Amino acid sequence: MTQVLFSEDHEYIKIENGVGTVGITDFAQKALGDVVYVELPKIGSTVTKGGQAGVVESVKSASEIYSPVSGEITEVNQALADDPALVNSDPHGAAWFYKIKISDAGELSALKDEAGYKAFTDSL
């Protein structure tokens, strides 16, 4: 079963068999506006929870992506480099940023479920 969790930095992570697929939330893409450039992490690199794992830029501004968990990057979504606007049109689907082999499943408990994330964004 796929589990989807959210960070307060507006990343989501979909978890299947110890591998997480990370992207930015619909709430985040709406706040950013039209995405014109995405910088992805390197395959094989390791990231730590809360550490920088990419950049997303709209016409207006640049925003760093923070990894919701620690682990090794196993795959990145090259489609975003060619078509950054996917982040606006399909943030939770085609516009995933990277896949990560989760090194410490214990970190997941600090993330929010969908209802918890919605309550969080409603409070902003």
Added chain:
Amino acid sequence: MENAALKSGEKPADILHKTSLHALHVSLGGKMVPFAGYDMPVQYDGMGVLKEHLHTRSAAGLFDVSHMGQAILTSQTTDPARALEKIVPGDIAGLSAGQMRYTVLLNDKGGIVDDLMVTRWDERTLYIVVNAACKDKDFAYIRSKIGHETELEYLGERALVALQGPKAEAALSALIPDAARLFFMTSFKTVYKGQQLFISRSGYTGEDGYEISLPAAFAETFTRELLANENVKLIGLGARDSLRLEAGLCLYGHDLDEETTPVEANLKWTIAKRRREEANFAGAAVILKQLADGTQRLRVGLRPDGKAPVREGAEIHLGGKKIGIVTSGGFGPTADAPVAMAYIDAAHAKNGTAVEAVVRGTPRPCAVAATPFIKQQYKKD
């Protein structure tokens, strides 16, 4: 991720000024942000910066720029242009009625206090428009320099809207036919539905278009009339910035400041021949020396390779050595590429010079490039 747009509301919206179109912006989905002490729309729901930018270049964009400072300079006895010329390097005295000019207010070191538009109405009256964030400073400075025979009157009860783009002429002249007869950098006063309007063919986008000054109480009515035209859409400050950047136009406080002269800013064309000969404006000694000898740094355009935007604050390097800094930069929707302006060592300012911009620690190749980045569409004849 980290972005100001995702932070909870800390803005003290209750102490921000509101223009006479504020309620209209909110009702039409404007996303309001603090700018120069005003609560202003950065973009509108259902459009966004990219679509708003492209709409302005293909049809007509309507901008509320009522936060800018409008004033008139008048004298009973003399031409107020002579008084203003003490602190600007442009030929203001030579403007004929209805003509306007872009110029810069200078301090005694030749630094730019603000950039502004000056229009001559008649032999005794000039109309000026200055930047919102500078208006209090500017008006105090101008009053301190123009002497007793010339007065500055702030037009605080007037709104200002800009209508820009290839369909601006059709949209405005459908209401006010005489607007079609204006050429770039000319203006006229007219009465429409009992309200006095000042209409100029000018703007800040690189497109053909108009700026229209009108009584604040009439602004919403007039704006709604323009918006009834299907080609006209409200455009926020986000696209205003990307449009002016592509057009190679400076933003005060970023590309221009009090430590920067018009020679360094590559605005030599604003220093009129007669004024160079007279050498009687603030900072003239510094500026004339720079015109003769050149400057250490110069404002240039930059075209980064690839798609990554290069933004304000990025260092420019050549051969591993810092030679300058980006003062405005972002993604140009019409250029479909990143574009930027920077101040760099004048020795390397030639178009085509290969340099590097340091983005998040990584040097990225860029070329020094001519501005504007798009073809200006001004109606000159």
